[in-house]
Amino acid sequence: NAGVTQTPKFRILKIGQSMTLQCTQDMNHNYMYWYRQDPGMGLKLIYYSVGAGITDKGEVPNGYNVSRSTTEDFPLRLELAAPSQTSVYFCASTATGYSNQPQHFGDGTRLSIL
Amino acid sequence: KQEVTQIPAALSVPEGENLVLNCSFTDSAIYNLQWFRQDPGKGLTSLLLIQSSQREQTSGRLNASLDKSSGRSTLYIAASQPGDSATYLCAVIPEGGSEKLVFGKGTKLTVNP
Numbered sequence: 167n168a169g170v171t172q173t174p175k176f177r178i179l180k181i182g183q184s185m186t187l188q189c190t191q192d193m194n195h196n197y198m199y200w201y202r203q204d205p206g207m208g209l210k211l212i213y214y215s216v217g218a219g220i221t222d223k224g225e226v227p228n229g230y231n232v233s234r235s236t237t238e239d240f241p242l243r244l245e246l247a248a249p250s251q252t253s254v255y256f257c258a259s260t261a262t263g264y265s266n267q268p269q270h271f272g273d274g275t276r277l278s279i280l
Numbered sequence: 281k282q283e284v285t286q287i288p289a290a291l292s293v294p295e296g297e298n299l300v301l302n303c304s305f306t307d308s309a310i311y312n313l314q315w316f317r318q319d320p321g322k323g324l325t326s327l328l329l330i331q332s333s334q335r336e337q338t339s340g341r342l343n344a345s346l347d348k349s350s351g352r353s354t355l356y357i358a359a360s361q362p363g364d365s366a367t368y369l370c371a372v373i374p375e376g377g378s379e380k381l382v383f384g385k386g387t388k389l390t391v392n393p
Contacts, residue, residue, distance in 0.1 A: 208383030
């Protein structure tokens with residue numbers, strides 16, 4: 167059972183570089199989320215999507231972009247990497263709104279920007 | 281704005297002890313509350329989900345309670361084992377929020393053999 171798959175697992179970027187964090191789920195979930203987790207902190211929502219073609223900002227969206235062209239995929243793009251974006255990024259999904267089903271998380275992408 | 285607080289930030293106990301982790305939230309208008317486990321270098325695993333109309337949920341040695349009116353939840357772990365060592369995160373979904381979880385910072389639990 168694949169669940170939520172994130173790639174890459176680790177990445178080091180230089181300041182100003184760009185990259186895309188990939189997230190795919192095989193559970194046919196409509197809702198998908200991107201969170202970041204800084205050391206000793208809880209997770210903060212970056213962007214979310216309630217279905218293909220629909221995205222919206224979360225609590226900390228600055229410096230990031232997303233797209234949702236298919237139900238399965240929800241990539242997160244960093245256009246101009248900054249040291250403040252060093253973090254662990256988690257993708258999650260759930261079936262539908264207010265389903266009382268838990269969110270399923272990927273194993274994360276550990277990103278360092280130097 | 282909903283805020284979630286977890287106390288203590290870290291806890292160390294001997295194997296076999298029963299323990300309680302605490303979670304509080306500032307706005308009682310929640311849809312549900314969820315407890316997650318996070319192992320080092322891994323993602324989050326859902327442990328228990330309590331709907332706003334429920335008072336508690338149980339799974340094996342875990343029992344989570346919810347007092348929505350006072351903005352509190354507890355996670356009770358019975359007969360703790362070294363394998364329970366992990367960070368435990370509490371999160372709520374506010375009403376009307378597209379299932380957007382608001383997380384606490386977590387409690388890091390160490391169970392010593």
